[in-house]
Amino acid sequence: MTLELSIIQQTLALAFEQAETEGASQIHLLKIRISKEADLNIRPLQSAFEMFTRGTIAEGAHLEIETVSVIYHCALCDWDFYSINEEDKCPLCGKVSQQVVSGKEIELVSLEVS
Numbered sequence: 001m002t003l004e005l006s007i008i009q010q011t012l013a014l015a016f017e018q019a020e021t022e023g024a025s026q027i028h029l030l031k032i033r034i035s036k037e038a039d040l041n042i043r044p045l046q047s048a049f050e051m052f053t054r055g056t057i058a059e060g061a062h063l064e065i066e067t068v069s070v071i072y073h074c075a076l077c078d079w080d081f082y083s084i085n086e087e088d089k090c091p092l093c094g095k096v097s098q099q100v101v102s103g104k105e106i107e108l109v110s111l112e113v114s
């Protein structure tokens with residue numbers, strides 16, 4: 001589960017940074033999106049998350065994982081977006097995008113802190 005480990009490490013690094021910026025002392029919920037193309041397994045991601053959060057401000061936090069199929073790129077907005085339910089319209093301008101981008105395996109969607 002090396003890939004899962006490094007992905008969780010990266011995500012947590014982002015989350016801790018964001019929590020610190022917000023002056024938070026506890027992370028309650030982490031919402032992430034992973035690409036189906038990355039071929040990641042949810043269970044090792046969850047165990048890696050539990051392992052790395054032990055003794056941190058994210059200990060006991062809930063990890064919510066959403067899998068998305070494709071990443072599109074809107075040339076007009078210069079914006080990458082994930083396709084949910086095969087929706088290929090740019091969320092910014094509403095135009096249908098044809099260009100498919102891959103490689104971005106994970107995205108930190110939201111963070112609930114206090």
Ligand SMILES: [Zn+2]
Pocket residue numbers: 074075076077078079090091092093094095
């Ligand atoms: Zn657009």
